[in-house]
Amino acid sequence: MHCLIVDTQMDRLNNTMIAFLEAGLQVTGTGSARVAQTCLRRSLVDVFVMDAGPMAPNDGSPRARLLDLAEARNEQLVTLLLTQDVAEDTESMTKAYQSVHCVLGHDVAPRLAAKLALASLAERTVVSGFDVEPVLPRVMPSRTPVFQSARAA
Template sequence: MKCLIVDTQADRLDDSMIGFLDAGLQVMGTSSLQVAQAYVRRSEIDVLVFDQSLRSSPQIQLVRAAEVRNTGLITLVISSDVAREADILTQAYPSVHCILGEDVDPRLVAKLALASLAEKTETAHSKRTLTQRQVHPMSAPVFHSARAEVRAA
């Protein structure tokens, strides 16, 4: 699983990258939107973590491009005002799974990302299983009758 972290605070970026690496994800971290955009264009990512203080047109383009290129993308947002941002960001970006305060432990952010990935996988598996049951009529028992076989002959 690949993660892209875009954060303007160098210490938090380093701690976040370590938290995600410890959780077993491949991580790319940057404070530059240009680097992040190049990475999104050239690589598929499963998790995007970005700092909401990067409010700008390039940031909006970054998230949109990541959502288009990565259909199962999970986005986590770090914000100084979680309550205000929650409604705005969840409506603006379909991939947003949660909005976290700036003081949240990076290891917790990694655990939340892994939980979202696990939920996505489980939900996709459940839908596939349900669809298979509906598509395959052979899952219902088939009864054979000697009387039916005699009439057919």
């Protein structure tokens, strides 16, 4: 699984990259929109984490163009946005972009963001339209154990 992280705050970018690497994902991180754009054009991305900053859906800003490109190139993309105003951006961004699974505050712990991304990845692999019975653990019937032994003569 490949994760692209775009964040202009280098300390947060580094900490987020470490958290996603420790979670087992291959990570590319950058603070540059041009580098992110090149990465999106040249490789497939499963998770896209972006500092939303001042951005409105489809406003033509570099961040909005990145999100448009990410969704166009990656069919089952999971996007996490980091933002100042979680409530307002959740409303607008989840309506405008189908890949946005989480809108998180800038102060969220990077490990929590990684866990949320992994949960979203696990959710997208569930096949819809099939009735699948849950696999329950096998319970052995309760019996008194029988011990047999043979004495050596």
